[in-house]
Amino acid sequence: MINYIIGNVTAVSDSYIILENNGIGYMITMPSSSIYAIGNMDGDIKVHTYMAVKEDDVSLFGFLTAAELEMFKMLITVSGVGPKGAIGILSSISVDELKMAIAAEDSKLIAAAKGIGSKTAQKIVVELKGKIGKDVFSSQGALTASQGALSGKRTAVHEAIDALEALGFSRSSSVRAIDQLGSLDGMTVSEIIGQALKIIE
Structure with a gap:
């Protein structure tokens, strides 16, 4: 190996x-x-x-990183998630964000990844929640606050990526362009798309 x-x-x-x-x-x-x-x-x-x-x-x-590899290994233990599906998830969401989504039982965030349906996302939450360290959040309050902020931000990003794909740009090019924008705090989906288009074009 x-x-x-x-x-x-x-x-x-x-x-x-x-x-x-x-x-x-x-x-x-x-x-x-x-x-x-x-x-x-x-x-x-x-x-x-x-x-x-x-x-x-x-x-x-x-x-x-070793952390990405370990999360990948965890993901492929879930029924219905193969290596390519796990790569798709980790292309859309960071390890820390994925851990928070699982701990928060936010299957919708996971389902936003390309190739992952809602049923598979729910399986990921159910099967991996017990394997995610209890120290992901220091308190239930932190969990609730982070869940809301994370879900809103990632939803906007995924909507922007999907829109850019619909315009004919590859998913990887769209992700790279959005990554270059830095902080997306306070930006709407339309604003993210507009700024990303300036980079891609």
Whole structure:
């Protein structure tokens, strides 16, 4: 089992990178947020990996942090969530935000991820809530406040991404453009779309 690979990125696409190590190029599927971050890195990088083996296929999935890898492993234990579905979730929401959503039983936030339906999102909440550390929130009050703020912000982001896709832009390009906007506090969906279009175009 390959735990991680350190190497030089020789190619980047919307869904994967090619990481060269000792003359071998590894094709590694990654969350779009990680692919965007890699674009700003120089030199060798360390990618934490998970190898998915099927009868007719062997695939590598990669993450920039061990925390992302551990969450990925948790997600694929849920019935109906495969490696690609887990990557889709982690492309749409950070590990910390996902933990908060699970703790808050916010299945709608999880269902907003591409390829994840409401039933699967509910399964994720039910099956993983007991595995998420109790220290995600220090109190029920913090949970309630964070749930509302998180849900509103992420809903706007997802609506903006969906709108940009409808306009013909790829999901990864849309995510990268919105990431570059920085803080989205107080911005409406229309404002997010407008600012993202300036970056994409």
